[in-house]
Amino acid sequence: MFDLAVSTIAQGLMWSILSLGVFLSFRVLDVPDMTCEGSFPLGGAIAATLITMDVSPWTAILAGAFGGIIAGTVTGILYTKLKIPAILAGILTMIALYSINLHIMGKANISLLRTDTVFTLTQKLFGVGQGAAAFLLPAVLVIVLVLAIYWFFGTExxxxxxxxxxxxxxxxxxxxxxxxMIIVGLFISNALIGLCGAVVAQNNGFADVGMGIGTIVIGLASVIIGEVILGVSSFKESLIAVILGSVLYRIVIAVVLFMGMPPNDLKLFTAVLVMIALAMPMIKENLNLGKAE
Amino acid sequence: MLQISHISKTFFKGTQNEKKALIDLSLTLNDGDFCTVIGGNGAGKSTLLNSISGAYIPDSGKILIDGKDVTHMREYKRAKYIGRVFQDPMKGTASGMQLEENLILAARRGESRRLRWAFGKGDHEKFRDMLARLDLGLENRLETRIGLLSGGQRQAVTLLMATLKKPEILLLDEPTAALDPKTAEKVLKLTDEIVHEQHLTTLMITHNMRDALRFGNRLIMMNSGRIIADYTPEEKKELTIDMLLKKFEETSDAISDRLMLGN
Incomplete structure (x- = not known):
């Protein structure tokens, strides 16, 4: 039970990097950027391909982030310079990336089971077990990234x-x-998402061309859960809310799975969760109107 | 100094909705001139201000600020010469950011933004003193989100932001139209104070003829994209509301229902 709790929190921390990216585009920039579903597997594809070519798994993570930068910049240019609506600009990049990701990997799936990853390297480096490494690495990564984001958004x-x-x-x-400003914002957002893809691929032990499906909703669910729990306030608190929301989301998922929900229904469940959270203000208003009558 | 010579602007050219917003308009403001602009709806007042700020590029003509040709300069590039206050109090500030964050953004107007921590030593104290001057009780709310302030407070902050770094030209597009009379008076008084103190060249649109007469040293009246009357400082001193109304009747088709007499 304790192991399950730790690994659930570890998953939450790891995926909170993606949520931070979604938070930056949807909330900070107010641009509904769908590139996420392409830049996340792009990060995974680049990392997995490089690792099979014997590149260091650490470098592979940076390369994944760099892939995200390019993807975000493309969407940013489509949106700002070519005046394509933000949603469509993101979808176009995302669809184009599907083919590009296949090209990068050369096939639909790359296994990393027999190679070193950042997780096995962490195990060796600190002499800790698999579970501890799966927790330590994302925790340190998230702390470093949140501090970097906080500093950057406090600069001119x-x-x-x-x-x-x-x-x-x-x-x-x-x-x-x-x-x-919008282009730079989008590339930072997608750099985080690509980086998260690179880490998740190494954690899962494989990169798959379909690993991006539903990531935007996962990111949004985390952002919204954080907002509901902590309320919208200063930028600093918003960052913490995103991390907390991401961890809570994983706990909710773990609980419903534990209670016997079939894993196939996960995405349906997540979508309904986000739907309810988004509809909350409307529902509340209608309830109040009903009371007034 | 602002020199506008023969600018024209037509919207939806070549369509049934074609609208000549500005027609061969010329205007010169000397350093320190505070010019009020009146005219009915669709007279071209806002188009004039937007052409100066760069939101619209005129079809022909030239706009010079301090002798520099800015006619075709991008809006964000010419912002270093121009301070602006919009009609809508929401438009001048970033609602989700703190009061002092908004001020620091305005303090670097027109400068390149770098990767260094935005707040420097003494900034907090400087802003606190400035806000204390507004006498709106804002000096202890530096960390409050702007969205939580009232319309009048936001407009006063926008005015402070527009003049935090001295602009060559201050553009005010009906800054008090959305405010209640008491707050409007306070914001106008503050505007007048700052304009005189910093000796700012100012263009202010208003729908209130009384305000147009009370403030500034010059007054122009617009109708159908043209300036139909341009009163010099000497003439303006003698000007009355009746004279303005008469002038309107002579030249315009009808007096706009939005023109207010004031009382």
């Missing part, structure tokens, strides 16, 4: 990106190239 540049998400017109009046 980062603050302009956040403000652009709230008010494009105001930021132009302040002399800021808002197109550039």
């Amino acid at each position: 540049l980062g603050m302009c990106i956040r403000a652009t998400g709230f008010n494009v017109q105001m930021m132009r009046a302040q002399g800021v190239n808002t197109d550039t």
Whole structure:
């Protein structure tokens, strides 16, 4: 039972990197970016391919993040320069990436079971067991990334990106190239998502071309759960809420699976969860109206 | 100094909805001129301001700020010369960010934004002093999200932001239209104070003729994309609401129902 709890939290921490990326695009930039479902498997594909070519698994993670940067930049350019609606721009990149990911891997699936990954390296480095490594690595990674994100969005540049998400017109009046801010924001978001894909692939022991399906909803579910629990407040607290939301989401999933829900229904369950959370304000309003009558 | 010479702007050119918003319009503001702009709906007042700020690029003509040709300069690039306050209090600030974060964004208007921590030593104290001057009780709310402030407070903050770094031109597009009379008066008084103190060249649109007469040293009246009257500082001193109304009747088709007499 204890092992299950630890590994659930570890999963939550690992996937919170993706949630941070989704938080940056959907919440900070206010751009509904669907690139996620392509940049996540892109990160996994790049990492797995490099590892089978005997590149260091650590380098493979950075390469996965770099893949995300390119994907995010493409979506950003489609959206800001070519004026394609954000949702469509993201979907176009995502669909294009499906083919690109197949090209990178050369097949639909690459196994990493017989090779070293960042997890086995962590085990060897600190002399810890599999479970401990699966917890330690994501925990350290998340702490480092959250600190880096907090610092960046407190700099002059980062603050302009956040403000652009709230008010494009105001930021132009302040002399800021808002197109550039959105592109930079999207590439940071997708860098995190690609990095998460690279870590998850190594954790799963394989990269699969279909591993991105549903990731956007997982990310959103985590972001929304965090907001509901902690409320929307300062940027610092929002970051913590995203991590907490991601862990809570994994706990909810673990509980419903434990209670006997078939794993095939996971995505349906997640979608309904997000739907309810998004509809909450509407439902509350209707309930209040009903009471008033 | 602002020099506008012969600018024209037509929207939806070549369609049935073609709208000539500005027609061969020229205007020169000297340093320190505070010019109020009145005119009915669709007179071209906002189009004029938006052409100066770069939100629209005129079809022809030239716009010079301090002798520099900005006619075709991108909006965000010419922002270093221009401070702006919008009609909608929501438009001038980032609602989800703290009061002091909004101020720091405005303090670097037109500068390149770098990878260094935005707040420097003494910034908090500087902002606190500035806000204390507004007398709106904002000096102890530096970390409050702007979205939690009232419309009047937000408009006062926007004004402070527009002038935090001295602009060559201050553009005010009906800054008090969305405010209650008491708050509107406070914001206008503050505007007048700051404009005089910093000797700012200012263009302010208003729908209130009384305000147009009370503030500034110059007044222009617009109708159908043209300036139909341009009063010099000497003329403006003698100007009355009746004279303005008469001028309107002479030239415009009808007085807009949004023109208010004030009281």
